[in-house]
Amino acid sequence: MSFVRTDGRAPDELRPARITPGFLPYAEGSVLIEMGNTRVVCSASLEDRVPPFLRNSGQGWLTAEYAMLPRATQTRTGREIGRGGPSGRTHEIQRLIGRSLRAIADMKALGERTLTLDCDVLQADGGTRTAAITGAYVAFALASRQLIKSGKITRSLTTNQVAAVSVGIVNNTPLLDLKYDEDSKAEVDMNIVCTGDGRFIELQGTAERQPFSPAQMDEMVALGVHGIEALIAMQKAVLAEFQ
Helix, strand or coil, X not given: CCCCCCCCCCCCCCCCEEEEECCCCCCCEEEEEEECCXXXXXXXXXXXXXXXXXXXXXXXXXXXXXXXXXXXXXXXXXXXXXXXXCCHHHHHHHHHHHHHHHCCECHHHHCCCEEEEEEEEEECCCCHHHHHHHHHHHHHHHHHHHHHHCCCCCCCCECCCEEEEEEEEECCEEEECCCHHHHCCCCEEEEEEEECCCCEEEEEEEECCCXXXXXXXXXXXXXXXXXXXXXXXXXXXXXXXXX
């Protein structure tokens, strides 16, 4: 018998998703992204500086920071600033978000400036890193649009779209967009990041118990691509409506 999801979704169905643009009034670009009960605020901020290795290079830099509010989870998680700095998990997620967005960024168009993408989790129910990537792209695109309007850049900073989603195997059933109660007991957990034209930026797949087969991997990747196509369409609709 296949796994029955507690929210009644089909195995290949995304959670209800929504992207609210312009969520923070002062950022160059911002959104609130909601994937079921996971909610993440993503903002893009411009600074007139670059890391030392890019000085006098004529190109800019894009980086990301990720954090979770103490009661984003079912029990309080202490602020990392009180524990000596970001955890290994936080560093990993920040680097993933940064890599994913740099893959579709034109840093020469930015000039010698830094764009920081802040992704702050308000509520966590699985898939926070993939929601952060999907929302950060829209914040990045909105910032690019605003910087063109203000005359700070002359062409778009984005060369493509990017979105991400989680997939996994629970009770031998491949599932799309795992929420926490599924992720916590998954036999396999995988995060997939793709461009708007279907190319892969990153595949993060881990067997928690038994190794998975090539056929199972192919099925999970196909599920992920299916979900990302829907998220890419949502991003396009949001950017078309929010001028």
